[in-house]
Amino acid sequence: MSGPSQSPAVIAGRTDFGGQPVHAPSGPPLLEASNITVRFGGVVAVKDISLAVRPGEILGLIGPNGAGKTTLFNALTGFVKASEGRVAFDGRDITHAQPQVRAKLGMARTFQVERPFEDLSVLENVLVAAFLKYRGRAAENHAYDVLERVGLADRAAQPASQLNLARRRRLELAKALALEPRMLFLDESIAGLNPPGQQEMVALIRQLAQSGLGIVMVEHIMHVIMSLSDHVICMAFGELLAEGDPHDVAAHPDVIRAYLGDDDD
Numbered sequence: 001m002s003g004p005s006q007s008p009a010v011i012a013g014r015t016d017f018g019g020q021p022v023h024a025p026s027g028p029p030l031l032e033a034s035n036i037t038v039r040f041g042g043v044v045a046v047k048d049i050s051l052a053v054r055p056g057e058i059l060g061l062i063g064p065n066g067a068g069k070t071t072l073f074n075a076l077t078g079f080v081k082a083s084e085g086r087v088a089f090d091g092r093d094i095t096h097a098q099p100q101v102r103a104k105l106g107m108a109r110t111f112q113v114e115r116p117f118e119d120l121s122v123l124e125n126v127l128v129a130a131f132l133k134y135r136g137r138a139a140e141n142h143a144y145d146v147l148e149r150v151g152l153a154d155r156a157a158q159p160a161s162q163l164n165l166a167r168r169r170r171l172e173l174a175k176a177l178a179l180e181p182r183m184l185f186l187d188e189s190i191a192g193l194n195p196p197g198q199q200e201m202v203a204l205i206r207q208l209a210q211s212g213l214g215i216v217m218v219e220h221i222m223h224v225i226m227s228l229s230d231h232v233i234c235m236a237f238g239e240l241l242a243e244g245d246p247h248d249v250a251a252h253p254d255v256i257r258a259y260l261g262d263d264d265d
């Protein structure tokens with residue numbers, strides 16, 4: 001995940017996307033990760049990070065390039081093995097569970113680079129996921145419902161290859177939603193979109209959280225993270241730098257230093 005980084009301090013006051021989250025996360029955590037460490041040979045990509053996400057809560061992961069966000073995201077979703085620590089979903093230990101097992105339990109992810117079946121229609125792409133839950137007509141109805149939810153129903157018959165970037169991102173989201181997840185992991189779903197596309201995606205993500213989904217998102221666009229997240233974790237060099245309310249994190253001196261560098265750098 002690479003991309004331009006903005007200073008959180010610079011954007012902390014922006015409200016282009018409607019300011020603070022309006023939904024109310026509730027209940028015990030759906031996802032709990034404790035003391036996650038990931039090593040690649042001698043590189044400690046993630047060091048002793050703990051987090052929890054409740055239903056309806058949006059957790060934003062931020063940090064400069066190479067901070068370890070992707071690796072942590074992958075450790076949560078099972079695409080990378082944690083060297084140490086524990087991950088629990090809905091109270092169940094999933095530390096050693098494969099990604100497809102986690103998906104079946106209700107954890108769905110999107111990929112930074114969307115990978116639809118280009119020759120299949122939008123509906124067929126979603127059906128591939130819907131068939132994991134339903135059969136025949138029920139799967140088709142479910143896929144249509146999901147396309148309605150992400151605003152792609154009018155594109156159902158179109159080949160995925162003909163979609164523009166904003167619609168491809170929504171198709172990626174639709175494929176994840178077809179699994180009827182309780183938690184969504186969004187890997188830079190907004191980066192690269194133009195402002196109207198960003199606003200649509202922000203509104204959609206907010207709706208999904210309001211409907212009770214727990215969400216973890218990695219995103220480089222700071223004003224998006226700041227306006228959407230209930231809780232922000234900022235990492236640098238694999239370690240936790242700061243966490244808490246988005247505006248407190250944006251104002252944290254260590255976070256500002258990590259993004260802007262020291263004067264004597």
Ligand SMILES: Nc1ncnc2c1ncn2[C@@H]1O[C@H](COP(=O)(O)OP(=O)(O)OP(=O)(O)O)[C@@H](O)[C@H]1O
Nearest residue numbers: 001002040043045064065066067068069070071072
């Ligand atoms: N498969 C791997 N093998 C070895 N080192 C890796 C591997 N994946 C990541 N790393 C290293 O782990 C560190 C964290 O990388 P990671 O991609 O998780 O950071 P990031 O915060 O997502 O960065 P970016 O925002 O640039 O995508 C980096 O030093 C990276 O080089």
